[in-house]
Structure formats: structure tokens, C-alpha cells
Amino acid sequence: MSNGISPLSLDEVKHIVLVLSGKGGVGKSSVTTQLALSLVRQGFSVGVLDIDLTGPSLPRMFGLETRKIHQSSRGWVPVYTDATKKLCVMSIGFLLKDRGDSVVWRGPKKSAMIRQFVNDVVWGPLDYLLIDTPPGTSDEHIAIAEQLRDAKPDGAVLVTTPQGVATADVRKELNFCKKVGFEVLGVVENMSGFLCPHCAECSHIFSKGGGEQLAVQFNVPFLGAVPIDPQFVLMIEEQHGAVARVADAVTDIDLDKKVDEAIASYKLVEKYGECKLCPIFANIAEQVVRSTGKKRRL
Numbered sequence: 001m002s003n004g005i006s007p008l009s010l011d012e013v014k015h016i017v018l019v020l021s022g023k024g025g026v027g028k029s030s031v032t033t034q035l036a037l038s039l040v041r042q043g044f045s046v047g048v049l050d051i052d053l054t055g056p057s058l059p060r061m062f063g064l065e066t067r068k069i070h071q072s073s074r075g076w077v078p079v080y081t082d083a084t085k086k087l088c089v090m091s092i093g094f095l096l097k098d099r100g101d102s103v104v105w106r107g108p109k110k111s112a113m114i115r116q117f118v119n120d121v122v123w124g125p126l127d128y129l130l131i132d133t134p135p136g137t138s139d140e141h142i143a144i145a146e147q148l149r150d151a152k153p154d155g156a157v158l159v160t161t162p163q164g165v166a167t168a169d170v171r172k173e174l175n176f177c178k179k180v181g182f183e184v185l186g187v188v189e190n191m192s193g194f195l196c197p198h199c200a201e202c203s204h205i206f207s208k209g210g211g212e213q214l215a216v217q218f219n220v221p222f223l224g225a226v227p228i229d230p231q232f233v234l235m236i237e238e239q240h241g242a243v244a245r246v247a248d249a250v251t252d253i254d255l256d257k258k259v260d261e262a263i264a265s266y267k268l269v270e271k272y273g274e275c276k277l278c279p280i281f282a283n284i285a286e287q288v289v290r291s292t293g294k295k296r297r298l
Contacts, residue, residue: 006150006151007118007119007147007151008119009118009121009122010118010123010151012124012125013125013126013151014128015128015129015154015292016128016129016148016151016153017035017128017129017154017185017292018130018131018133018144018155018156018157018182019031019035019130019131019133019156020141020157020158020173020176021159021173022135022136022169022170022171022176023161024134024136025135026135026159026160026161026190026191027159027161027190027226028052028132028133028159029050029057029058029061029132030061030190030232031157031159031188031190031226032048032058033058034232034272034281035130035157035281035284035285037087037268037269037272037281038281038284039130039288039289040086040269041269041282044086044127044289045085045125045126045127045128046086046126046129046130047078047088047089047126047128047129047130048062048088048090048129049089049091049118049129049131050091050092051114053092053105053110053134053140054102054103054134056091056092056093056096057093058089058093059089059091059094060099060236061236062081062087062089062268063081063239064079064081064094065099067079067094069094069095072122075119075120076090076121076122077121077122078090078123079094081268081269082267087269088123090117092113107139110139110143111139111143114143114147118144118147128292131153135169137176141176145180145182149181154183154185154291154292155182155183155184155185156177156182156183156185157185157186157187157223157288158173158177158186158188159187159188159190160188160189160190160210160211161189161190161191161192161210161211162192162204162207163206163207164210166210170187174214174220184218184221185221185223185287185288186215186220186222186223186291187211187215187220187221187222188211188223188224189208189210189211189212189225190211190226191226191227192204192211192225192227193206193208193225193227193228194227194228195228195229195230195231195276200276211225221287221291223284223287224280224281224283224284225280226280226281226284229276231274231275232277235271235275239271
């Protein structure tokens, strides 16, 4: 039941943006990761909340799989990517003993976990909180909509791939946004072509234009088309490999310190600047900033 008061944990968060899609496998976590990195590169402080409870992938995307969250007197402290504290992540993945552990929960327990994520995480001052969601319009979506009702989120970025089977499901997500009062900030057409790692030619293996047509049909902004870039995949895997090698080589006593050093030395935000997708997402991030700039929550 709404009490008209925004959660205290979000008091210092200026903007809240959800990343949604009605279809699984369209790359929401990849879009969330790159949007977060782009916003940090533009000078913003960013938090990322992963509410995909059964498939949390953001700890791996940011090279944080070996990390654990800590409890403070005020609540859970998110995991920061480096000492600058410009980028932090919260995910159920940090609470699992092993990455292979499954989360087999019914709706009420999922809702309680999301309620705790929203109310009990000490985000501190943030320019943007990005919320990565699972596919569909299920318990997690209803729970986050209820928890954010009084926080007045800025809106949602919808992710689709070009094929009709994906855009058909994203239409349902557009309908969901309308029902719960989330403004649609725009549509991203992900996997819109494949960038050859040798000649940089883009081949449209999944067709193209479906996301843009969807945006036109529903009169919402089209934020951009994002191709598959093997360089980005390699960047994430190289980061994971570097951290994993450190984790395997040190004792539990030294683990957190050495992993912090490995993550800091990899410099994900800077590395992303070398990726061919960086300029595309810089433009997407700029559009999101323009859309949310007049809606400061504070």
C-alpha cells in the first residue's frame, strides 16, 4: 500500500530509469551495462540495481562476481567498481554462495526481495539509478512498480531486437508501462547487425528496423540501433578472466583487497572507450540525460 512517501534509501538519487523488455534474450543487461558505463564516462555517478532474481548477470558484466555486499548500520552497501565510487551495483548474485545456485522462489518471496533492495540499500548520492529487470510483465515488474510508485521514476528504456517475434512482445511492455504510469524514454534496437572484427562491416543477420518501426508506431523516441560487437564481448570476458585468476591465486584473507586491485587495474570505464559501441551508447546516454534533465526528483 502506498503511503505517499518515497523510500529513504532513494532520497539522494536524482534520477531513476528502468530497463525493460517483454522478451528474454534481447540483451537488457548488456544495454544496462553500457548505458551505465556511458553515463559514468559523461561524469555522472551511477548505481545499477539488478532485479532479475533468477538470472542475475550484472555482477559478471562488471567483473564483480567474487565480491560480496556488506551490512552497515543504515542497510546494505552496494558493491563499488573502484575507489572513485562513481559506479556501484546491487544484485542477488552477490548473496549466492555459488554462481550456479538457482533461485527457486514464488511470487511473494520475490516481491519481498525487491522491497528490500529498494528500501534497505544505502545508495548514497547518485545522479542515476538504473534498474535492470527480467523479461515479461511478471511478479518482479509488479513489485518494482509498487515500490517505486512514490519515488516517481523518470521512465523506462525499452530493449528489443529487430525481429517481429521480439517487437511483438515489447508491445506488451509498452502497454505495461502505460498501465503503471512509467513514461517510455525510448526504444533501443539491440543486436541490429553484426560488426565484423576484421573489416568492421555490419551484416544484418537478424534483419533491421523493427525497433525503429515500433517506436514510430507508438509515438515514442527511438534511441538508436546497436549492433553485436565481438570486441565488447571479449572486453567483458577478459575482465572476468583477470579477476578470476586473482581469486584463484590468493587466500580468503587477501581476496577482497586483491580483487579490488585487479578490477581497478582493468579500468573497465576506460577500456569501454576503445569499444566501437561506445559512440553509439554515448548518443543513447545523451538522449536519456536530455529526457530526464528536467525531472530532477529532489
